[in-house]
Amino acid sequence: MAEADEPKKRKRFRRTKRVLTILLGLLLLFGLILIVDGWRAFGRAATGERRAAMEASPQWGDGVFENPDPLYNDFTGMITGLFRKSDYGAPEDALPVIEPEPASYDEPPPSGLRITWLGHSTMLIELDGKVFLTDPVWGESPSPVTWLGPQRWYPPPIALEDLPDIDAVLISHDHYDHLDHPTIEAIAEWDTTFVVPLGVGAHLIYWGVPEERIVTVDWWDRQRIGETVELVSVPSRHASGRQVFDQNGTLWTGYALLGTSHKIYFSGDTGLFDGMREIGERLGPFDVTMIEVGAYDRAWPDWHLGPENAVLAHQWVKGDVMIPVHWGLFDLAYHGWTEPVERTVVAANAKGVTLLTPKPGQSVEPETTPVLEHWWPDVPWETAEEHPIETTRVHR
Numbered sequence: 001m002a003e004a005d006e007p008k009k010r011k012r013f014r015r016t017k018r019v020l021t022i023l024l025g026l027l028l029l030f031g032l033i034l035i036v037d038g039w040r041a042f043g044r045a046a047t048g049e050r051r052a053a054m055e056a057s058p059q060w061g062d063g064v065f066e067n068p069d070p071l072y073n074d075f076t077g078m079i080t081g082l083f084r085k086s087d088y089g090a091p092e093d094a095l096p097v098i099e100p101e102p103a104s105y106d107e108p109p110p111s112g113l114r115i116t117w118l119g120h121s122t123m124l125i126e127l128d129g130k131v132f133l134t135d136p137v138w139g140e141s142p143s144p145v146t147w148l149g150p151q152r153w154y155p156p157p158i159a160l161e162d163l164p165d166i167d168a169v170l171i172s173h174d175h176y177d178h179l180d181h182p183t184i185e186a187i188a189e190w191d192t193t194f195v196v197p198l199g200v201g202a203h204l205i206y207w208g209v210p211e212e213r214i215v216t217v218d219w220w221d222r223q224r225i226g227e228t229v230e231l232v233s234v235p236s237r238h239a240s241g242r243q244v245f246d247q248n249g250t251l252w253t254g255y256a257l258l259g260t261s262h263k264i265y266f267s268g269d270t271g272l273f274d275g276m277r278e279i280g281e282r283l284g285p286f287d288v289t290m291i292e293v294g295a296y297d298r299a300w301p302d303w304h305l306g307p308e309n310a311v312l313a314h315q316w317v318k319g320d321v322m323i324p325v326h327w328g329l330f331d332l333a334y335h336g337w338t339e340p341v342e343r344t345v346v347a348a349n350a351k352g353v354t355l356l357t358p359k360p361g362q363s364v365e366p367e368t369t370p371v372l373e374h375w376w377p378d379v380p381w382e383t384a385e386e387h388p389i390e391t392t393r394v395h396r
Contacts, residue, residue, distance in 0.1 A: 043203035077299030128259030142177035157361025172268030199250030284318030294327030306389030
């Protein structure tokens with residue numbers, strides 16, 4: 001009987017082997033499609049003088065850029081977090097997006113400072129006669145292949161061609177939700193200055209930006225933008241990389257813009273770190289801060305601030321008015337989509353911090369715009385007590 005079963009076993013084995021071979025082949029084919037489709041979006045590594053400048057940076061060590069305080073990761077929590085993902089990770093209904101009239105930018109803001117939040121970390125900043133655009137993302141997805149990654153919840157509030165003349169485009173780091181390949185290619189021929197942290201310029205050159213228009217900065221470097229604004233690259237606690245083999249191969253940064261009458265702080269992506277106090281001491285106080293509040297989780301508490309730490313960071317850098325950013329456009333974490341702003345409102349009220357919460361596409365002048373309305377829907381979300389973000393290596 002056992003001998004009679006042997007041919008059947010061999011047959012099942014051959015059938016299983018064929019199935020596994022086909023599955024492996026399909027997996028390899030899918031991977032090849034991803035690589036081919038995303039190849040240009042991966043960008044390019046810096047070489048020559050750009051590479052030499054990176055290696056000369058105090059932030060460079062062991063072949064990569066390093067944070068003064070390493071990032072903690074709970075890899076098990078990252079996987080198990082998938083099973084506690086909020087049922088409200090994206091809006092169910094259309095959001096009340098404001099579509100700015102291009103003519104509204106023809107006249108400078110009466111107060112000298114106007115900020116238009118365009119979703120996530122993209123902001124149009126009019127500051128003391130100069131105009132800046134931060135981390136511009138007009139693409140459909142923060143992914144090398146737009147058909148696979150998270151999709152944006154609404155079209156860009158204003159078309160690229162309808163923007164006013166931009167004096168400088170500020171890039172905080174090279175993650176896909178901040179350095180958007182299709183957007184950079186679309187604006188590559190703009191007569192503007194592209195300010196990027198060390199290493200990121202190689203991506204821009206590959207995508208068509210003339211090298212002479214790129215200004216590369218390390219932490220605490222200063223750059224004049226015309227006669228009225230000085231830009232300072234300030235430290236942040238984060239990471240970089242656009243594919244598996246280039247992790248932390250470029251620098252990440254925040255920016256302070258010091259005008260003749262106003263000063264503002266843009267955090268970029270960052271976790272809480274003690275150096276924020278130094279930013280406040282050296283460059284503050286700031287009329288307004290634009291600080292990331294979204295895409296957090298207890299499993300990666302040092303990569304992003306989380307709402308309560310964002311409010312604390314606002315205080316550490318000596319901010320007056322705070323605008324929460326890095327939320328409201330993509331589903332990039334396990335929390336509900338309204339949770340970042342809900343928790344920021346609670347924390348700001350508890351600390352006596354003045355908060356502005358513009359709708360996507362809405363312009364605000366921090367000196368004259370009152371605290372804005374609660375424009376997002378009421379959906380369930382977790383409180384700070386239910387889901388604390390406990391940053392490591394920080395002295396509170």
